[in-house]
Amino acid sequence: MSTLARKLPFKPNRMLVQLLLLLLIILFFSFQAPYFLSFTNFMNVLNQMVEVGLIAIPMTMIIISGAMDLSVGSILAFSAVCMGIAFEGGLNIWLSVIVGLLAGLACGAVNGYLIARHRMQAIVVTIGMLVMLRGLVYVLNEGRPVSGFPDAFYFMGQQYIWGIPFNAIFLAVMFLLVTFVMKKTRFGAYVYGIGNNEETVHYSGISVIRTRFILFLLSGLFSALAGVFLVSRLASAEATSGTNIELDVITATLIGGTHIFGGRGSLSGTFVGLLIIVFLRNGLNLLGVSVLYQSVILGILLLIAVGKQKA
């Protein structure tokens, strides 16, 4: 440890570095863009990060377990469109939401069955699902968006409670809930165990298959939830919804310190990672920096963040 570090009253850990980075970003844009540091802007940012945030929860768990799910964006769209079709078919809106969630669970179950039970490579399976489901989404509704949902439904994505967006509150609750699961329950212990040494977990008389299956089921469910929230926020279920969302999700997870080889990581880290990328995007938007340059900057940030991770 360097002498500087020794003089500090605390250990300079990863979390601290991330929080400092977040603070720097917020400070920088506060000076550069006058509108940035306002309650309204912050709340808007929170409102818009919910879909990425919801999916980042299971993604963090899956990456900790040493796997990957690239199909989340397609599951999001598939669930959204299933919900839309159910609604157009005359189903009650809340029942339609349930149809959407079940669609997501079904996709997660297929992923989980192939990956956990048949030990297929997660990346391969989920790329297959990514491509297949996206195609299926277009086939199902011929690429036509569904809209005209009842007002009560827009509550999920558009309502603010005491100035705070409802969906952001929901996201925060989910993060707390799953943080509890990861830290305080045996399921969480299994996930970390599998990410560090799957074979030992298996040899300890614990079902690795079940744990992995549940993880992909959760991923399907949360992707579907994100789909429902997205439709509610944008008032329309579209075939292109969630395209490339997996890249933002994985970027946030990795910047948040979750190890790409599994075994290490935390939801609190992912949460900070999320804030870093959404505030960075938002600030750059306010400065009028083109989306293309934003991608360049995010890419570099990711490389720096993950550059130190070695097997």
Next chain:
Amino acid sequence: MANPVLTMEGISKEFPGVKALEGVDFELYPGEVHALMGENGAGKSTLMKILSGVYAPTNGIIRLKGEEVVFRNPLAAQHQGVSIIHQEFNLFPNLSAAENMYIDRPEIAGRFGWLSWSKMYREAQQLVDSIGGGGIDVRKEVRHLGVHSQQVIEIAKALSFQADVLIMDEPSAALPENEVQKMFEVVERLKAQGVAIVYVSHRMKEIFEIADKVTVLRDGRKIATRNISEVTEQSLIRMMVGKEVSQLYPVRPFQQRKETVLQVKQLSLDAAHAVSFQLHKGEILGLFGLPGSGSHTIACRLFGLAKGTGEIGINGKPVQINSPAEAKEMRIAYVPPDRHRQGIIKPLSIRSNLALPILRDLSEGGRLNQEKIKKISQYYMDRLHIKSPNDLQSVDFLSGGNQQKVVIGKWLASKPEILILEEPTRGVDVGAKAEIYNIIHELAQNGLSILLISSEMPEIIGLSDRILVLHKGEFVHEFGHGEADQEQLLKRASNPRLVEGDAV
């Protein structure tokens, strides 16, 4: 005597916070096999890494044929005539033996930098033949070769650098018992060619069979160099441990057989053919066989890691065991042979590792009871004398022996009735071995039924109440209490038909 080919003088090596070696002298003469012994952590591997150019010494001089040398990296050491063969082979399984030998050798290139395949095959074959590997086709892909052949390829590869000094790190570890002799023949040939060999091994028997001299290290210092004729097994252990280990194995008095706990009938799968046996309460039953004879398969089957035909009964009731989780339900525990891959989760704490199999019992309403986990973990830390400042330490920092105690502890915590131990002291030093043997003995005294599978014959003989010998997947002999000796055991396991007057 001739001049030494290699002298190391006053070699010291410091890592941040640790002195790995302190003022070690080492001399090596042409055509001798020099054994290097010491417990884990004594500094053997550090010394060999310095000699082969992996580490630079903090202090000290290396002379090769009288000239002072500094090896900047392993390749430089190889080019100057010092080669090392690691315990784990570094061969590419999908390349041919010849390609493996010449992969980093520019001199095999032909015109225009093209590879001269014929030259490569010819030279590789010559080299392999010269050390007694005549039966090996160097055009074959390495994955199709047996372990012994692979080792010959490794040796040939090392020699292709015109090695004067060859370091062999635990060369018998990867070999089945019956192939060790073949490896010795290769070593003898090299000796005759004047190659000096550093032979690093834990196995006493081999040292006395093959070595001319032995140097013992302890805690980073050289204790002594002796001719092999001047030492005994006891005196070597004393030098290695620094104290008398009078009793490696606890005395197991003869016991009347109690009730049958585990009954296995006509078990068949893979390597095992229609195997039947019984395990009694409080008994240590040894299963011995050469690698591939089926003992590992039987353990896997009993622990639900593999499926097959046959009947298993526990306490008189027939059971189905389809997964390790089901085995655990039936109070079967399994300490697997590969501790690093199957026994521990290295980055996690001792406590997390100890609690892993029983987390379900430690959950209350979905939430883990941290107090209980702490209590159990500390109980087994004390009970098994796991040496660590506290149980929150990552198991990665523990010695092999202590890691193994963690694996045993995590299964004891599950309160098993039947404990399957496979290679319980692999890579564990002598001191910790004695401790583990005592633990096993005590457990059996307290009524635990133990199935002991080991390739170390002294261990099987020293601990077991009964020994069943496996040959090609079938039981060929049973030794009762105190009946077995190493020679008999090996004979029965290698080729039961050779044993006279025995209708198998």
